[in-house]
Amino acid sequence: xKTLKPRTAARPTAAExxxxxxxxxxxxxxxxxxxxxxxxxxxxxxxMSTVEAITAEARQRGLTQKQLVCQAxxxxxxxxxxxxxxxxTPRRRG
Amino acid sequence: xxxxxxxxxxxxxGKTTVAMLLAxxxxxxxxRVVALDADPTQAFARWAANTYEGSPFESHAEADETRLAHxxxxxxxxxxxVIVDTAGFGNxxxxxxxxxxxxxxxxxxxxxxxxxxxxxxxRLAEGLARAARREIxxxxxxxxxxxxxxxxxxxxxxxxxxxxxxxxxxxxxxAYGELSYSGRIPTIGTAAAEIAALIAELxxxxxxxxxxxxxxxxxxxxxHEAS
Numbered sequence: 001x002k003t004l005k006p007r008t009a010a011r012p013t014a015a016e017x018x019x020x021x022x023x024x025x026x027x028x029x030x031x032x033x034x035x036x037x038x039x040x041x042x043x044x045x046x047x048m049s050t051v052e053a054i055t056a057e058a059r060q061r062g063l064t065q066k067q068l069v070c071q072a073x074x075x076x077x078x079x080x081x082x083x084x085x086x087x088x089t090p091r092r093r094g
Numbered sequence: 095x096x097x098x099x100x101x102x103x104x105x106x107x108g109k110t111t112v113a114m115l116l117a118x119x120x121x122x123x124x125x126r127v128v129a130l131d132a133d134p135t136q137a138f139a140r141w142a143a144n145t146y147e148g149s150p151f152e153s154h155a156e157a158d159e160t161r162l163a164h165x166x167x168x169x170x171x172x173x174x175x176v177i178v179d180t181a182g183f184g185n186x187x188x189x190x191x192x193x194x195x196x197x198x199x200x201x202x203x204x205x206x207x208x209x210x211x212x213x214x215x216x217r218l219a220e221g222l223a224r225a226a227r228r229e230i231x232x233x234x235x236x237x238x239x240x241x242x243x244x245x246x247x248x249x250x251x252x253x254x255x256x257x258x259x260x261x262x263x264x265x266x267x268x269a270y271g272e273l274s275y276s277g278r279i280p281t282i283g284t285a286a287a288e289i290a291a292l293i294a295e296l297x298x299x300x301x302x303x304x305x306x307x308x309x310x311x312x313x314x315x316x317x318h319e320a321s
Contacts, residue, residue: 010228011097011170011194011196011228012193012194012226012228013167014160014163014164014166014167014194015163016226017163017166017190017193017194017226018159018160018163018190020193020222020225020226021159021186021189021190021192021193021222022186023225024189024193024218024221024222024225025184025186025189025218025221025222028184028185028186028188028189029184029185029186030158030159030185030186030187031132031133031134031157031158031159031181031185031186031187031188040140040144041144042144043144043145043277045147
């Protein structure tokens with residue numbers, strides 16, 4: 001007599017889920033992941049006085065506001081990408 | 095714990111917006127929410143990390159199906175609800191996310207292509223559920239609904255095809271579009287009422303956990319880049 005597996009409410013393990021998806025939908029393509037470290041934006045809602053203080057300090061040090069913030073974060077141990085510590089402000093030639 | 099996958103093999107029906115609304119609203123209820131972004135555009139994870147302003151929830155971006163399967167495994171045991179946003183085309187990561195899900199929500203607009211792709215997505219989820227020998231309930235969520243003959247026709251087409259559909263729907267409101275820029279979940283007006291109705295219906299179906307009174311430990315947004 002044939003023994004059938006009972007239905008179960010248990011979620012499949014990662015390996016089972018991968019196997020089931022591969023068997024059930026073998027023609028589906030992989031989801032292409034973005035590999036490059038693209039630039040994106042970070043919006044901060046700050047008090048006017050904070051923004052003014054950042055602006056004044058950056059101007060005094062000859063830095064952009066982004067540089068000032070990123071340098072402080074890097075000093076605090078945050079893994080800031082080196083290119084984010086540079087002044088990338090577009091400048092006119094000549 | 096509950097794993098809710100938001101999927102459709104068509105792009106643009108509002109999967110990411112629905113994921114944002116659910117993650118933010120459930121985090122506001124002090125549930126431990128984990129958001130997994132399996133779409134390579136990473137719109138959901140980027141929003142969660144950079145724009146979202148409500149109660150915190152954990153988020154990861156992972157479009158690789160193998161790593162995503164393990165991430166669902168790892169996060170499901172510690173979260174009240176895991177919300178998986180998927181890419182808008184048939185892909186392996188979405189299939190794995192549906193296989194690992196406790197329920198699959200399929201947003202759809204009123205157009206013919208949306209209804210057709212919603213049906214394909216539901217049929218795929220049903221096949222995955224049979225192969226996994228478990229119940230994976232599915233339902234279509236009509237999105238950007240206008241009170242027109244077109245919307246009524248789409249609802250009729252879904253019913254004729256025998257596809258499950260939520261009573262709740264989301265209207266074509268500016269508040270949902272603003273969400274991606276403001277980072278704020280609507281708390282007043284029609285949008286707030288629709289979100290509440292959606293969550294109540296998902297909860298009534300057992301797709302979402304009930305609200306508890308305990309407070310969530312603050313969790314920093316974490317973002318894992320796909321590699």
